[in-house]
Amino acid sequence: MQQPSLFAESEIQLKNKFPSTRYQGSKAKFADWIWHEISHISFQTVLDAFGGTGSVAYKLKDNGKAVTYNDILPFNSIIGKAIIENESVLLSESDINLILEERKNIEYPTFIADNFKDIYYTDDENHWLDIVRYNISTIKNEYKRAIAWFALFQSCIIKRPYNLFHRKNLYVRLMDVKRSFGNKKTWDTPFETHFRNFVHEANNAVFNNGVECHSVNTDALNVDSKFDLVYIDTPYINDKGIGVDYADFYHFLNGLVYYDNWANLIDFESKHHRLKRQYNIWSDKDNIINGFVQLIEHFENSILVFSYRSNGIPSIENIVDILIKHNRHNELRYSRDIKYALSDTKSKEVLIISYPQ
Numbered sequence: 472m473q474q475p476s477l478f479a480e481s482e483i484q485l486k487n488k489f490p491s492t493r494y495q496g497s498k499a500k501f502a503d504w505i506w507h508e509i510s511h512i513s514f515q516t517v518l519d520a521f522g523g524t525g526s527v528a529y530k531l532k533d534n535g536k537a538v539t540y541n542d543i544l545p546f547n548s549i550i551g552k553a554i555i556e557n558e559s560v561l562l563s564e565s566d567i568n569l570i571l572e573e574r575k576n577i578e579y580p581t582f583i584a585d586n587f588k589d590i591y592y593t594d595d596e597n598h599w600l601d602i603v604r605y606n607i608s609t610i611k612n613e614y615k616r617a618i619a620w621f622a623l624f625q626s627c628i629i630k631r632p633y634n635l636f637h638r639k640n641l642y643v644r645l646m647d648v649k650r651s652f653g654n655k656k657t658w659d660t661p662f663e664t665h666f667r668n669f670v671h672e673a674n675n676a677v678f679n680n681g682v683e684c685h686s687v688n689t690d691a692l693n694v695d696s697k698f699d700l701v702y703i704d705t706p707y708i709n710d711k712g713i714g715v716d717y718a719d720f721y722h723f724l725n726g727l728v729y730y731d732n733w734a735n736l737i738d739f740e741s742k743h744h745r746l747k748r749q750y751n752i753w754s755d756k757d758n759i760i761n762g763f764v765q766l767i768e769h770f771e772n773s774i775l776v777f778s779y780r781s782n783g784i785p786s787i788e789n790i791v792d793i794l795i796k797h798n799r800h801n802e803l804r805y806s807r808d809i810k811y812a813l814s815d816t817k818s819k820e821v822l823i824i825s826y827p828q
């Protein structure tokens with residue numbers, strides 16, 4: 472007999488609470504401000520073209536908009552399914568127990584244990600990941616599966632030094648030294664504990680805003696250009712020309728999604744077994760300006776809202792110049808100072824709101 476769910480549905484569905492996430496360039500801290508700056512604009516359909524954690528898409532969903540979330544990384548688009556597209560499906564306590572159970576009659580694949588020894592997690596943790604990833608892949612309902620993926624991705628991120636997969640640095644976590652950064656207790660908390668917490672957070676985020684929302688997974692330039700408003704938060708290149716390569720920073724999570732084909736996608740020359748690189752205009756400082764031109768032309772009939780930083784490449788002036796050349800009316804808004812990181816003292820968060828004329 473199925474165990475009764477420990478979550479009372481009504482209690483959960485009232486919460487509408489965006490989960491805690493750790494992600495480079497997340498706008499979670501700015502989402503209220505962004506909404507404050509655009510709430511007067513008349514629009515119903517909206518695309519979050521570079522969705523990431525979904526923090527802005529979620530704020531728009533919370534305000535009754537018909538939201539389409541997009542991100543080029545498959546793991547992110549599953550997060551979009553779990554908390555943006557999903558209107559009502561939750562993971563119950565018995566679902567969680569099934570996901571976490573290692574069953575005797577199953578011969579689990581061992582790709583992570585075989586290929587990632589000493590890279591990101593301990594042997595026991597790699598074994599746990601192989602089991603749980605497999606169990607998640609057998610869940611039939613796509614939204615339940617998405618919530619389970621969400622919890623697995625967040626658990627993987629929270630246990631990593633710097634919350635990234637950019638280096639083979641398990642040793643940083645295991646060294647018995649006094650640290651000035653990071654949180655060893657969080658790193659060493661069992662996967663299972665994190666996983667259960669993140670399922671609860673995702674359950675608390677699920678709600679129905681009365682209109683259909685969607686999650687898609689493609690290059691922003693391939694999404695239909697039919698939206699009243701498009702929110703654009705591209706990967707950021709700073710004034711030194713250093714950008715954030717999201718595919719590289721989070722390759723392990725995409726590998727989990729492509730588990731059965733992972734061996735063909737890995738660059739085995741790299742010590743940390745990243746995925747083979749693919750060109751992305753948003754991390755090419757010499758060409759990124761053309762990315763903006765293409766976006767502006769692709770979404771020519773939409774109101775465009777860019778999140779940007781005052782010391783980015785290209786400069787705000789460059790972007791506004793292109794917008795003016797495309798015959799658009801533009802307004803700038805500067806946020807009050809919220810620092811991203813200790814190292815980043817100079818840049819301010821900016822919104823460029825651009826209307827077709």
Ligand SMILES: C[S@@+](CC[C@H](N)C(=O)[O-])C[C@H]1O[C@@H](n2cnc3c(N)ncnc32)[C@H](O)[C@@H]1O
Nearest residue numbers: 496497498521522523524526543690691704717
């Ligand atoms: C600055 S982050 C967005 C952060 C997001 N607003 C949030 O609050 O979490 C940029 C995102 O763009 C995605 N991305 C990179 N290239 C892309 C492309 N060509 N099309 C769509 N998304 C892309 C990255 O995977 C990353 O999640």
